[in-house]
Amino acid sequence: MYHTDFAVNVKNVTKTFIQWQRDNTGKGLLRNLIKPEKLKITALDDISFSIGRGEFVAYAGPNGAGKSTTMKLLTGMLLPDSGDISVLSLSPQKQRKKLMQRLGILFGNRTELWWDHPVIQSFEWKKVVWGIPDDVYRRNLDMLTELLDIGKLLKTFARELDLSYDVLIRSERITFEYFPCFKHQVRFVEHFPLHLFTRGLSLPMITISPVSSFFRIASTAPTAAVEFPIITYFTSSTPLLEHDRPVGTAGHAPGRTFVRFYAKFTFLYSPVFRRIDSPIRAGQDTRIAPDAPVPVDHYDAVHFRQCTLNTAFDADRLIAVAARYRKTGL
Amino acid sequence: MEARKKLKRVLSLFAISAKMDLLWLLRDTKYAIAAMTADMISNISVVSGVWLIALRFGGIGGMNVDEVLFMMAYSTIITGIFILFGSGNNIHISRIIGRGQLEHLFMQPNSLKVQLLTSGFGPFTGSSNLIAGCILLIISIIRLQLQITVWWIVMLVIYLTVTMVTIVARAYFVSTAAFYAPVAAEEIATTAIEGTWQLSTFPLSGMPACIQVPLLTILPEGLMAWFPALCLLGKPPLGLKEYYPFAYALILALAAGYFFRKGLKHYVTKGSNRYVPYGFRR
Numbered sequence: 001m002y003h004t005d006f007a008v009n010v011k012n013v014t015k016t017f018i019q020w021q022r023d024n025t026g027k028g029l030l031r032n033l034i035k036p037e038k039l040k041i042t043a044l045d046d047i048s049f050s051i052g053r054g055e056f057v058a059y060a061g062p063n064g065a066g067k068s069t070t071m072k073l074l075t076g077m078l079l080p081d082s083g084d085i086s087v088l089s090l091s092p093q094k095q096r097k098k099l100m101q102r103l104g105i106l107f108g109n110r111t112e113l114w115w116d117h118p119v120i121q122s123f124e125w126k127k128v129v130w131g132i133p134d135d136v137y138r139r140n141l142d143m144l145t146e147l148l149d150i151g152k153l154l155k156t157f158a159r160e161l162d163l164s165y166d167v168l169i170r171s172e173r174i175t176f177e178y179f180p181c182f183k184h185q186v187r188f189v190e191h192f193p194l195h196l197f198t199r200g201l202s203l204p205m206i207t208i209s210p211v212s213s214f215f216r217i218a219s220t221a222p223t224a225a226v227e228f229p230i231i232t233y234f235t236s237s238t239p240l241l242e243h244d245r246p247v248g249t250a251g252h253a254p255g256r257t258f259v260r261f262y263a264k265f266t267f268l269y270s271p272v273f274r275r276i277d278s279p280i281r282a283g284q285d286t287r288i289a290p291d292a293p294v295p296v297d298h299y300d301a302v303h304f305r306q307c308t309l310n311t312a313f314d315a316d317r318l319i320a321v322a323a324r325y326r327k328t329g330l
Numbered sequence: 331m332e333a334r335k336k337l338k339r340v341l342s343l344f345a346i347s348a349k350m351d352l353l354w355l356l357r358d359t360k361y362a363i364a365a366m367t368a369d370m371i372s373n374i375s376v377v378s379g380v381w382l383i384a385l386r387f388g389g390i391g392g393m394n395v396d397e398v399l400f401m402m403a404y405s406t407i408i409t410g411i412f413i414l415f416g417s418g419n420n421i422h423i424s425r426i427i428g429r430g431q432l433e434h435l436f437m438q439p440n441s442l443k444v445q446l447l448t449s450g451f452g453p454f455t456g457s458s459n460l461i462a463g464c465i466l467l468i469i470s471i472i473r474l475q476l477q478i479t480v481w482w483i484v485m486l487v488i489y490l491t492v493t494m495v496t497i498v499a500r501a502y503f504v505s506t507a508a509f510y511a512p513v514a515a516e517e518i519a520t521t522a523i524e525g526t527w528q529l530s531t532f533p534l535s536g537m538p539a540c541i542q543v544p545l546l547t548i549l550p551e552g553l554m555a556w557f558p559a560l561c562l563l564g565k566p567p568l569g570l571k572e573y574y575p576f577a578y579a580l581i582l583a584l585a586a587g588y589f590f591r592k593g594l595k596h597y598v599t600k601g602s603n604r605y606v607p608y609g610f611r612r
């Protein structure tokens with residue numbers, strides 16, 4: 001049974017993995033030979049959430065939180081142990097081909113960006129593989145050419161930008177790191193869902209993000225979901241990643257906790273993220289006045305310094321864009 | 331209607347692969363020609379070595395020089411077809427599985443079969459061996475003064491197809507291991523395929539049965555060129571029937587299909603165990 005009133009609907013999904021353990025002692029090696037020790041990892045534990053059409057959702061969590069696992073389940077790459085999943089009223093596990101016709105997904109791979117061809121060739125390849133009509137392809141390509149005048153960015157998005165998806169799932173690293181400055185990020189967020197896809201505002205966009213990139217997304221994406229457990233997590237002493245460079249070992253459990261809590265907290269639209277040591281309560285209005293100083297946390301300090309930021313202007317724009325999206329409780 | 335739509339889709343996928351192959355060739359023609367020439371020289375060197383031995387000793391194990399040449403031609407054509415359709419790791423499937431790239435195929439709105447069939451098609455850069463093999467075949471046919479009929483040509487095509495099925499089935503069969511041990515088995519298809527090339531060009535005629543039989547059963551090297559070539563020459567060896575390669579290919583393909591599906595199910599159910607506590611492989 002699949003629900004049709006949500007673009008994405010995940011109900012009581014559990015996913016476990018079996019992890020082989022290794023013991024380097026002589027006794028351990030012998031034991032592994034006879035009876036290897038296996039650890040059951042619960043990547044997702046009975047999670048439920050829904051995403052409506054037109055929502056722009058950031059799905060954040062530390063390494064091992066189960067973000068990618070969730071996305072793989074949403075796209076039919078993995079089967080859940082239990083629970084129901086529906087995307088655009090289709091089952092990713094049973095109707096993968098039909099769903100893939102309408103869904104874009106971008107992980108950290110670059111197999112669809114043909115390395116020994118110009119970028120345009122990858123576009124043409126996608127046109128054939130996805131069966132994109134000529135007029136749609138031409139229109140999207142024209143739009144891209146006009147909108148994305150940053151060569152590096154164009155290459156980064158080569159795999160997805162020529163398509164008219166109903167749902168777009170993307171990994172953050174190849175999204176935001178290539179924006180040279182804050183202004184470009186704003187520009188992208190403002191234009192991307194509105195103009196790039198034929199279905200405009202009905203496009204649900206899910207961005208998955210490890211903690212380091214979450215700040216960038218939260219700082220720039222006006223409708224990013226900011227989750228209370230995430231804040232709790234950041235303010236705890238749990239080691240994090242900093243700009244994709246490990247500053248400690250990220251645990252598994254906090255991520256799972258986040259995922260469990262995800263559906264229970266208010267979807268906030270925070271034009272500019274608050275400092276990490278300022279916990280945000282669920283439902284709290286986190287909008288910041290246009291003339292407020294830009295809150296710079298240590299994760300994004302380098303990033304902000306690289307940019308020449310017109311704070312008031314960009315904050316206005318962010319709020320304006322945010323207003324176009326509906327504020328949604330998840 | 332649906333079948334026609336599917337066929338059109340498959341052809342369009344072949345066409346885009348061919349187009350990209352041609353564009354690559356035209357974009358860097360010098361390099362492409364050098365690569366193709368080297369490829370052709372390398373393969374002809376392999377078969378010419380065996381042929382020169384046959385020439386020096388007036389044949390090998392009861393096969394005369396021209397029959398050896400015919401077998402070499404068959405082997406070269408098989409290599410050519412392999413390269414023609416297998417330029418994208420789609421036959422070296424354990425690489426795709428072991429590197430976790432099978433997921434990339436799930437992102438496309440086409441069946442895995444169609445993607446694997448069409449993704450390695452390179453008619454412009456991958457046809458050199460096929461052309462060389464066809465030339466060798468014509469020369470050997472003339473020298474052997476074979477009476478070529480339509481039925482014989484049909485049989486040639488069928489034997490070539492059966493040999494290809496055997497190669498692909500074996501590669502997929504062993505590659506199933508990559509679903510369970512992705513790092514260790516990443517190159518297992520390469521090992522199986524390379525082993526095929528090295529042994530398959532040598533005529534097994536005259537060898538004792540204890541060598542011939544295992545190479546027609548446990549390892550199908552004898553079915554890569556030797557057995558089908560002799561069948562096409564009307565001399566099936568070891569008292570076996572002409573349809574033996576068909577039966578072998580069918581059984582191997584069914585076994586490969588069964589175990590591959592099982593491995594795939596394991597993959598989508600359990601995930602890839604390259605994510606292990608002592609380091610993972612992306």
